[in-house]
Amino acid sequence: xxxxxxxxxxxxxxxxxxxxxxxxxxxxxxxxxxxxxxxxxxxxxxxxxxxxxxxxxxxxxxxxxxxxxxxxxxxxxxxxxxxxxxxxxxxxxxxxxxxxxxxxxxxxxxxxxxxxxxxxxxxxxxxxxxxxxxxxxxxxxxxxxxxxxxxxxxxxxxxxxxxxxxxxxxxxxxxxxxxxxxxxxxxxxxxxxxxxxxxxxxxxxxxxxxxxxxxxxxxxxxxxxxxxxxxxxxxxxxxxxxxxxxxxxxxxxxxxxxxxxxxxxxx
Amino acid sequence: xxxxxxxxxxxxxxxxxxxxxxxxxxxxxxxxxxxxxxxxxxxxxxxxxxxxxxxxxxxxxxxxxxxxx
Numbered sequence: 001x002x003x004x005x006x007x008x009x010x011x012x013x014x015x016x017x018x019x020x021x022x023x024x025x026x027x028x029x030x031x032x033x034x035x036x037x038x039x040x041x042x043x044x045x046x047x048x049x050x051x052x053x054x055x056x057x058x059x060x061x062x063x064x065x066x067x068x069x070x071x072x073x074x075x076x077x078x079x080x081x082x083x084x085x086x087x088x089x090x091x092x093x094x095x096x097x098x099x100x101x102x103x104x105x106x107x108x109x110x111x112x113x114x115x116x117x118x119x120x121x122x123x124x125x126x127x128x129x130x131x132x133x134x135x136x137x138x139x140x141x142x143x144x145x146x147x148x149x150x151x152x153x154x155x156x157x158x159x160x161x162x163x164x165x166x167x168x169x170x171x172x173x174x175x176x177x178x179x180x181x182x183x184x185x186x187x188x189x190x191x192x193x194x195x196x197x198x199x200x201x202x203x204x205x206x207x208x209x210x211x212x213x214x215x216x217x218x219x220x221x222x223x224x225x226x227x228x229x230x231x232x233x234x235x236x237x238x239x240x241x242x243x244x245x246x247x248x249x250x251x252x253x254x255x256x257x258x259x260x261x262x263x264x265x266x267x
Numbered sequence: 268x269x270x271x272x273x274x275x276x277x278x279x280x281x282x283x284x285x286x287x288x289x290x291x292x293x294x295x296x297x298x299x300x301x302x303x304x305x306x307x308x309x310x311x312x313x314x315x316x317x318x319x320x321x322x323x324x325x326x327x328x329x330x331x332x333x334x335x336x
Contacts, residue, residue: 118333120295191322193324194322194326194329195318195322195325197329198322198325198326198328198329199321199322199325200331201329201332202325202328231314231315231317231318232318234314234318235315235318235319237320238315240295
């Protein structure tokens with residue numbers, strides 16, 4: 001292609017982006033499955049889950065004692081994550097490993113797959129509002145998905161606290177050393193969900209804006225979004241782990257294994 | 268008028284995290300300068316701390332997006 005044609009295409013793309021086709025804050029419905037409306041974020045989440053299941057299936061298909069190939073890669077990842085869990089939450093932290101590792105793998109895959117061009121570019125017609133909505137959107141770019149993960153972590157931490165301390169101990173924990181403990185408990189899922197949502201949503205808007213302003217350096221912002229996606233996945237995972245570990249630790253016991261947990265939580 | 272609100276939200280909201288991130292990275296640089304071997308050990312906790320500081324700026328950005336709606 002000649003340079004003039006490329007620059008004309010870039011100008012056309014810039015005009016189209018500037019007309020406001022960017023990300024919407026609401027989760028738009030793109031199909032119906034029986035009585036349920038399926039939004040584009042949920043469809044993307046299903047796609048991410050499908051990719052994860054396929055990779056897991058391929059990695060464990062013919063498991064060898066001395067791993068190689070995909071099984072080796074999967075074992076490296078899982079061992080690194082379990083090492084991190086034991087470093088932060090102590091040896092009892094392995095009870096949280098399935099939830100925490102699932103959170104990390106889902107958020108990381110969702111953030112990284114969300115940078116692929118198939119997301120936010122295939123438009124379907126939304127009959128109800130007669131507009132075009134994207135068929136696929138990065139799953140974490142809506143508060144629905146990040147909020148649900150944060151609520152899951154919150155409910156799990158309360159359940160673990162009840163199991164570890166008993167009902168009486170749980171009620172005592174809520175008020176005794178710190179009457180505002182309830183406030184910190186409630187703001188944790190809020191901050192957890194808003195952090196991930198804000199980072200991923202803002203990254204998507206940034207890439208759209210850069211496509212409108214300076215299309216030829218958009219790859220740099222896509223790289224930034226990959227980096228931010230990985231860091232935010234790690235942060236969400238570590239914070240969830242710390243909250244779960246704190247939930248099962250009564251305030252009376254301050255052993256060194258939970259030193260990291262306490263230091264990180266009272267930030 | 269609401270555009271002023273959105274601009275002020277993100278403009279003022281980015282001051283604190285900007286200072287926080289600069290201070291944190293500065294301290295990390297100091298530690299590395301004092302002892303260059305720990306640069307690998309410091310990197311991961313520094314990035315995690317920066318993620319927390321940046322989250323505050325993201326809260327302000329989310330408000331800035333929500334105001335014109």
